[in-house]
Amino acid sequence: MATKEIEGALESPLTIKMKLAWRSFKENWKIFSESKIGVLGLWIVIIFAIAGFIVYPILAATVWKPTLSGMVSYDPVTGYDFTQMLNPAPPSLHHLLGTDPLGRDVLAQLLYSTPREFALGILAALITVFIGTIIGTVSAYYGGAVDTFFMRLADLVLLFPFIPFLIVLSGMIQIDLFRLALIIGLISGFGGITIVLRSQAMIVKVKPFIESAKVSGASNPYLIVNHIIPNVMPLSFLYMMFNVTGAIFSEAVLSFFGLLNIKMSWGLMIYTADTAGYIVGSNIGHYWWLWLPPGAAITLLCGAFYFIGRGLDEVVNPRLRRR
Amino acid sequence: MRKLEKLQNDSKAKTDEKVLLEVKNLKKYFPIKAGVFKRTVGWVKAVDDVSFFIRKGETLGLVGESGCGKTTTGRTILRLIEPTAGSVHYNGEDLLAMSKRKMNKYRTKLQMIFQDPYGSLDPRMRVKDIIAEGLKAAHIGNRKERYEMVKEYMEKVGLSPLYVNRFPHEFSGGQRQRIGIARALIMNPELIVCDEAVSALDVSIQAQILNLLDDLQKEFNLTYLFIAHDLNVVKHISDRIVVMYLGKIVEIASKHELFNNPLHPYTKALLSANPIPDPTIERKDRIILQGDVPSPANPPKGCRFHPRCWLAKPVCSEEEPPLVEVRPDHYVACHFWEEMEKQN
Numbered sequence: 001m002a003t004k005e006i007e008g009a010l011e012s013p014l015t016i017k018m019k020l021a022w023r024s025f026k027e028n029w030k031i032f033s034e035s036k037i038g039v040l041g042l043w044i045v046i047i048f049a050i051a052g053f054i055v056y057p058i059l060a061a062t063v064w065k066p067t068l069s070g071m072v073s074y075d076p077v078t079g080y081d082f083t084q085m086l087n088p089a090p091p092s093l094h095h096l097l098g099t100d101p102l103g104r105d106v107l108a109q110l111l112y113s114t115p116r117e118f119a120l121g122i123l124a125a126l127i128t129v130f131i132g133t134i135i136g137t138v139s140a141y142y143g144g145a146v147d148t149f150f151m152r153l154a155d156l157v158l159l160f161p162f163i164p165f166l167i168v169l170s171g172m173i174q175i176d177l178f179r180l181a182l183i184i185g186l187i188s189g190f191g192g193i194t195i196v197l198r199s200q201a202m203i204v205k206v207k208p209f210i211e212s213a214k215v216s217g218a219s220n221p222y223l224i225v226n227h228i229i230p231n232v233m234p235l236s237f238l239y240m241m242f243n244v245t246g247a248i249f250s251e252a253v254l255s256f257f258g259l260l261n262i263k264m265s266w267g268l269m270i271y272t273a274d275t276a277g278y279i280v281g282s283n284i285g286h287y288w289w290l291w292l293p294p295g296a297a298i299t300l301l302c303g304a305f306y307f308i309g310r311g312l313d314e315v316v317n318p319r320l321r322r323r
Numbered sequence: 324m325r326k327l328e329k330l331q332n333d334s335k336a337k338t339d340e341k342v343l344l345e346v347k348n349l350k351k352y353f354p355i356k357a358g359v360f361k362r363t364v365g366w367v368k369a370v371d372d373v374s375f376f377i378r379k380g381e382t383l384g385l386v387g388e389s390g391c392g393k394t395t396t397g398r399t400i401l402r403l404i405e406p407t408a409g410s411v412h413y414n415g416e417d418l419l420a421m422s423k424r425k426m427n428k429y430r431t432k433l434q435m436i437f438q439d440p441y442g443s444l445d446p447r448m449r450v451k452d453i454i455a456e457g458l459k460a461a462h463i464g465n466r467k468e469r470y471e472m473v474k475e476y477m478e479k480v481g482l483s484p485l486y487v488n489r490f491p492h493e494f495s496g497g498q499r500q501r502i503g504i505a506r507a508l509i510m511n512p513e514l515i516v517c518d519e520a521v522s523a524l525d526v527s528i529q530a531q532i533l534n535l536l537d538d539l540q541k542e543f544n545l546t547y548l549f550i551a552h553d554l555n556v557v558k559h560i561s562d563r564i565v566v567m568y569l570g571k572i573v574e575i576a577s578k579h580e581l582f583n584n585p586l587h588p589y590t591k592a593l594l595s596a597n598p599i600p601d602p603t604i605e606r607k608d609r610i611i612l613q614g615d616v617p618s619p620a621n622p623p624k625g626c627r628f629h630p631r632c633w634l635a636k637p638v639c640s641e642e643e644p645p646l647v648e649v650r651p652d653h654y655v656a657c658h659f660w661e662e663m664e665k666q667n
Contacts, residue, residue: 208438212437213445215435217460227445
């Protein structure tokens, strides 16, 4: 038969799939690249990623290698420069961003923390989105008591004083980076994101294709997994970006209070400078290299993920597109 | 003469054929809720005491104006909406009394073609997954077998099997409706409810789809419940026609009987409103009804059509006319059907 022959000549389903994915990616990229703010955010994230994942390991293996004499160490946690008379020392050729009150290299600390911030932000956001999507779609689909329960729970979580809660919690258990990501992810997963995704799922739920799937004999879990979740997925992805920002920010706040059981992070760098009394009064302008690099890094990375979210918003929400 | 006899025999054979689906006293009331506590303050009687039956292999047209309960009737039969009261017997078994799980098994036999070819296909699914969805839900065949079946049925509805990996937005309205037909057909159903299956399409495409439905009916021995508001479409495809008004059936008759000898004033008015696509014909027999359709939340007492009826007498506003068989296979719900017959 003719169609059989044509079919043989056609590409395999996998290549078609790849091509289709590439095409939709190109289309979406075009829309995304039109939003300047989104592209700016993406560039900032890329620069941070390169610095943290590529530049730091290279530097640590070459320039910042511990010398045999043991006089200068660039280790972000235990390092010390014995050739330096006074600590904290201002930026110099040896220490591009100076040293902290304990004599550790600020740049090394900054770069060392970057991958950890990424990991924390993305893990927390993934957990949030996973929980939020499932609960949002389930409560939208079933409605009734399930819906009421989860929505009132979401109201409760929204009103919850988040940072004070984490402060109290840190007094009771040791919070390391992984646990922090888990806690942030869990708590914000039950909060605002469920409300947004529920409302989106309510729109999808009444679409005719849900009914046509019901006529095909589809069960409720099948409908949620195969029809509703794929249709709210773009929005959950968007909210993931906003949640990365929230997670990094909470981490900075908590380590600034010295409540986390972690070796090094941007918040901890400011905490070290602060507890040593270098961010008080006129000192704040004098010892700028102690707080400006980590502070700027927190602001930039949080902002960058938020900007990407804004750019994605235009891809996901055709209403926002300017054309 | 012999031909006429044969025709009569045919129609008689049809009457004797067995009833596939019987709807009895079907009611669907939607609550009207108001206030802070969502108290029910009234009911919209979308479908109010509707009874009819469909014989195996025939096409039953269901017509009426917007909001008269046609679609609700179709959906209640498939239990997309749970009815308030009544029964739907399919091959002798009551669909409405079944558990959801058992009903899901029956869904292979009862399929539906939807009105909106744009909304009824999930935009994030490939055509093959859309068509095979029912098979997957019913655990029929493995992945490869299902895929082969999808290709086979795509060809049957006039789509190239090369399109299996495409998304719905890559098709035109008519092609999408063909996908919708294929997904219904692949389950090997006995009854297909066509809910305004062609109203969203161009007239030329409508004809294609109607002819396709006709061909498929012959090939697979299908039974259709064809819901539409376009009388020409219904006339083209139906064997018998049910006319609904405000949630009630006013008349049931075979196609020729209904168009030539309408016994309910509403049917007559509806038929006279049907446009004839010929500007040279001047229509003098057009009946223009006075007033609007009353709200189904507060329907008129007695015969629901009496406020707009030109034959109405005091009895009409007091006594509700029952649906009675006045001629063989011709049911009408009017006190004065005999007068109507004289007028015809």
